[in-house]
Amino acid sequence: MGIDRNQLQYFMDVAAFRSINKASEHRNIAQPALSRRMSQLEYDLGCDLFIRSTRGVDLTPAGKTLLKRAASIIRQLDDLRDLPQEEEADGRNLRIGMPPA
Template sequence: MKTEWLKSFIETAKTKSLSKASEQLHMTQPALSKQMRKLEEDLGVTLFIRSATGVELTSAGEILLQEGESILSSVHALQKN
């Protein structure tokens, strides 16, 4: 899993929208969608329930959101050393 994908996942989960998250991340919505599909494939789980009105987290998505920021903090701490 790439940390870039995790950052994108967290932004998408918080905004509950691929469109809004892509704007915040300064990337296209199709590129963000592709990242999220790759993350789901990499982890072997579905993270989002997608609809015309946005996205909703699955139970696996809820777990990743809870742990994701901690994971990113740990990665950043390791990179500083």
């Protein structure tokens, strides 16, 4: 599974609230689903992002590094989403292709 924009946003929410439960309430999604998304993100990146405890979560050094970059990554993804509309407005078409995985 690849990392997507929502996963990064959820990560930022968990970091801000220092709680998966509070972040899930904020996003109105089930806590187990959000917890799975965070575990999947850790798996995809190959590192622990959180130190989990009964009081919530703290960020590991890798989590702190990702937090510093996550907002920028989200902005870049949003810019890519807007790019085809900008190209069409110029009368040109943009095609992005990827080989099958």
